[in-house]
Amino acid sequence: MSDYDQRPGGSLKLKGGVAEGGIVKKKKKKSKQKQESELDRERLQDRMQEEAKSSLPGSGNNSPAPSGSSDRKTDAEKRFEEVQRRRLAQRVSKLANKTHKDRVSEFNAHLESLSEHHDIPKVGPG
Numbered sequence: 001m002s003d004y005d006q007r008p009g010g011s012l013k014l015k016g017g018v019a020e021g022g023i024v025k026k027k028k029k030k031s032k033q034k035q036e037s038e039l040d041r042e043r044l045q046d047r048m049q050e051e052a053k054s055s056l057p058g059s060g061n062n063s064p065a066p067s068g069s070s071d072r073k074t075d076a077e078k079r080f081e082e083v084q085r086r087r088l089a090q091r092v093s094k095l096a097n098k099t100h101k102d103r104v105s106e107f108n109a110h111l112e113s114l115s116e117h118h119d120i121p122k123v124g125p126g
Helices: 032-055 075-097 100-113
Strands: none
Touching: none
16 A cells, blocks of 8 residues: 555544644744854954044044045936935924914815815725
8 A cells, every 4th residue: 555545533633732632833943054144244244434534544533524425426326315305404404393283273274175086995795
């Protein structure tokens, strides 16, 4: 008789405790090697960042920190960032001028202007 001819006996084994007659799964343990390799990787990144900072010209302790490699940016990139900064400043000043009450009333006015298509339909009796 082969393995295919035999029929399994008994009921289904469900997950659970041994007292319940179920299958008990072993918990996987984290290896120390993975934890150590992650720590080593973090230390290496920190060292590389420190070396990069110290290798830049004018990066003494008293000098200001260089701003994200601005010398490598093209004119268009510089203009784009400047426009982004201006727009962000405008947005912040616009929000700072409004009170919560103003924002709520403006939102309610917007909802009033929407058509009934956006209303939640009634479902069921009532």
